[in-house]
Amino acid sequence: MQKSWETFIRQFRHYLKLERSLSENSIEAYCSDTEKLGRFMEEEYQGISPLEATTDQLREFIRRLGELEISDFTLARIISGVKAFYKFLMYEELIQKDPAQLLEAPRLGRKLPDTLSYHEINQILEGISLGEAQGHRNRAMLELLYSSGLRVSELVGLKQSQVFEDVGFLRIIGKGNKERLVPVGKDALKYMKIYKEEVRNHLQIASGNEEYVFLNRRGKKLSRVMVFKIIKEAVEKAGIEKNVSPHTFRHSFATHLIEGGADLRAVQEMLGHESITTTEIYTHLDRDYLRQVLTDFHPGSK
Numbered sequence: 001m002q003k004s005w006e007t008f009i010r011q012f013r014h015y016l017k018l019e020r021s022l023s024e025n026s027i028e029a030y031c032s033d034t035e036k037l038g039r040f041m042e043e044e045y046q047g048i049s050p051l052e053a054t055t056d057q058l059r060e061f062i063r064r065l066g067e068l069e070i071s072d073f074t075l076a077r078i079i080s081g082v083k084a085f086y087k088f089l090m091y092e093e094l095i096q097k098d099p100a101q102l103l104e105a106p107r108l109g110r111k112l113p114d115t116l117s118y119h120e121i122n123q124i125l126e127g128i129s130l131g132e133a134q135g136h137r138n139r140a141m142l143e144l145l146y147s148s149g150l151r152v153s154e155l156v157g158l159k160q161s162q163v164f165e166d167v168g169f170l171r172i173i174g175k176g177n178k179e180r181l182v183p184v185g186k187d188a189l190k191y192m193k194i195y196k197e198e199v200r201n202h203l204q205i206a207s208g209n210e211e212y213v214f215l216n217r218r219g220k221k222l223s224r225v226m227v228f229k230i231i232k233e234a235v236e237k238a239g240i241e242k243n244v245s246p247h248t249f250r251h252s253f254a255t256h257l258i259e260g261g262a263d264l265r266a267v268q269e270m271l272g273h274e275s276i277t278t279t280e281i282y283t284h285l286d287r288d289y290l291r292q293v294l295t296d297f298h299p300g301s302k
Helices: 005-018 024-044 055-067 072-091 118-126 135-148 153-156 184-198 224-237 246-257 264-271 276-283 285-296
Strands: 169-174 179-183
Touching: 005 024, 005 072, 005 224, 024 055, 055 072, 118 135, 118 246, 135 153, 135 179, 135 184, 153 224, 153 246, 153 264, 179 264, 224 246, 246 264
Parallel strands: none
Antiparallel strands: 169 179
């Protein structure tokens, strides 16, 4: 009996989780996009399994998506999911030829997020009222985002056993369960200590949440959505009109390091990027800066 698209996608999900060790968000995105393809194939080419789909059929799926006037970013993401699915089938030796290999994604411009200046970062931090119930927690979190360039998922998942105050480092579990050591600034450590001693120690912590550093009023691990909300309110209070998210702090962290002369490889290590190319995108070095580096440091330019 021929297996359905649903069966293969279920196997794909297990592969992404167990062998690729992807985050739940990434797994959901990949599977959701592959399910779109499955529904299309079952409607347009009944009886054709994933093992029998052709490049022309996949291209027709992409063409139909284009008619829906979805963004290039969304289209590129869906194509990426389809390609990952067929790489999985190749990896499992279920097919001999990859029909998705020749699919072309739309070219995306390198849209960079807003960057906060050091002055704007301070405006936001100083605007957090430490007299409010969660002021110390919020100040500690934002200090940490800027001090160590954490992803929001790494912030909300941070456990007490990952914080080494004596040496000023965090042991972060990043994408794909990969560990990295990240230095943390003195101010971040100071506000984390204040939060722990003056707020967290007095909370009634819900069972199973004892290890998490940052908790909500009910003693439970903070959600990503809550961090976005806290940042939005802090930015509005500071009178800054930029589109600021947790990632803006991470981007600003990397940008300020590079502008201050930090080595790109060191920044790559702290951000947890597999490829140096990803780090280069985040740091958006402009041509004038690169020209100045050449003038200042290359012996032939003296």
